[in-house]
Amino acid sequence: MIVKSISIKNFKSFGNNKQKITFKTNDGELILLTGGNGSGKSSFQESFDFSIFGIVRGKKQKRVPLKSLSNRINKNTEVEIEFINNFNNEILLSKSLEPNSAKFFENGHDDTKKFKKLSATEREKIIGFNFETYKSFVSMSISDFANFINLTPDEKRKIINRLFNLQELDNYLSIVKDIIKNDSNNINKYIILIETNNQTIKNYEKNIKNIKLSGIIDKEKEIENLKSELKSKKEPYFKLKEKNTKIIEELKVIQNKLTDLKNQESVLNLEILKDKLDLKNINEKIEVYKSGICPICDTVLNNSEHEHNLENLKNEFESNLNEKNKKRDNIILKITQFSNQKDSKIKEKNNDTVKYNSLIYDLKNINIKILKLKEKDDYVSITEIEKNILELKEKNLSYNDKISKFKNHILLYEELENIFSTKGIRKSIIKNIITPLNVYLKEILDNLNSLYDVKLDEEFNSIIYERLINEINSETLSVGEAKKINIAIALSYLKLILKVKKLNIIFLDEIFSSMEPSNVELALNVLKTFAKEYKINIIIVDPKVYFNENSTIGLNYFNRILRIKRKMNFSFIEEEYIGHTL
Secondary structure, eight states: OEEEEEEEESBTTBOSSOEEEEOOSSSOOEEEEEOOTTSSHHHHHHHHHHHHHSOOBOTTSOBOOGGGGBOTTTOOOEEEEEEEOTTSOEEEEEEETTTTEEEEEETTEEOHHHHHHSOHHHHHHHHTOOHHHHHHHTSOOGGGGTTGGGOOHHHHHHHHHHHTTOHHHHHHHHHHHHHHHHHHHHHHHHHHHHHHHHHHHHHHHHHHHHHHHHSSOOHHHHHHHHHHHHHHHHHHHHHHHHHHHHHHHHHHHHHHHHHHHHHHHHHHHHHHHHHHHHHHHHHHHHHHHHTTBOTTTOOBOOSGGGOOOHHHHHHHHHHHHHHHHHHHHHHHHHHHHHHHHHHHHHHHHHHHHHHHHHHHHHHHHHHHHHHHHHHSOSOOOHHHHHHHHHHHHHHHHHHHHHHHHHHHHHHHHHHHHHHHSTTTHHHHHHHHHHHHHHHHHHHHHHHTTOSEEEEEOTTOOEEEEETTTEEEOGGGSOHHHHHHHHHHHHHHHHHHHHTTSOOOEEEEESTTTTOOHHHHHHHHHHHHHHHHHHTOEEEEEEOSSSSSTTOSSOGGGSSEEEEEEEETTEEEEEEEETTSOO
């Protein structure tokens, strides 16, 4: 995605005049995005999310409600972005929140009406990215690599999945496992039916044997035997019926409790979200109050009449928020417990149903036999019994055929399970990733004057060497050296990505913490060379900590600076070109 320009108006706290920031498409720049806390740096990054997808991630990479984006002064959000997608089409997207509207232009042609009718998948195809791919490649967060060498295998796998779009393999693996589980359950069901039929066949064969030995059957005695057998089967039949009714009632109670708990959870989630927004508003009012302006009536505070006890209100909100979070956690625990109870009851009911149906079948046959004995003379039709045996055997053949098909089905999906697992296609993909990654990693570490050599294995573990011989533990590294290695790893991944992805802009957020000025300068040189080589605009986000008027690190490393300043609750971007006059 080649971003040409982005225009912002009233996004969270941006000013009333639309500001347009243009990015180079045929060259790369190192850009500093700086400003104090709360000035609007995050809003600038979020404007990319909103302008392209109408979606915004929060601080923890989770989506947040769009209504939380509106400027609190005039309730409006308006952004516009121009870019070239992966199909070399020039795209212009313009969106506003209140009033809610969107415009779409492709190669200068207004296709807004057509775009609104498209499905999400069709829109993603035209844009050239889906949201997950965009998060991984366009709005890449360096925080993912903040301590990559010390991440757990699961944490590394999640990063690798997101960067190289391997999440789909996990989705396919989950689908395959569900199919195998369902087929196994079906096999068990038919095995139970076959065992029940085999037992009935044995009883029939025993009856035939007795008939042939005695030559004639005492009808009354046989009827009594059948009635006795009928009685013996009725007792478990009624018990199972009663138990089934009870389980159904218990499931209703559990489901009602689950529904109630989930409703409570939904209500609490809404209340918690509202409290968080209110708390954030209170904090901002406190900051304004400290500046000498009343957050309630905007009057200069020159007497005690305008004092407001916001701090007590903040403490009360925080206390209420903590209580609601605890209450929600308790509800989630109860939901899990009741869900487990529900699953257990359903499994028990299914098992009992098979037994119950078998008893119904037996009771029906016994009653039929009694009726036939009463209607006929004193003889038994062995042919009729043999007919019943044949029917049961044919059913068993049919059941065995189904079991065979399910087993073959399982074998097929077990092969797919191996393919989608860490032993299959993922392993092959990772092998192709690791080799160039290590080449890039060595090159970047050399440019950073690192004292160490690093290699990534097929589990993406970082093996660190001193003087190419001695392997050392990452815990023994200084903070600055660890930071160098993590930056090198991140850039190595990005180099690999740029071989297959059309990309010209990324954000790197506060990546130089705990680094010595000399190491920061080395890193800036590497980043500037990287930007030029790959024609990519690297935006370094810094809260006036590493690069300010008193810093020993020169601003001349940057091609330009985007300074975000906040005035009267609005944010403005001042654009400064290094060595040029605006």
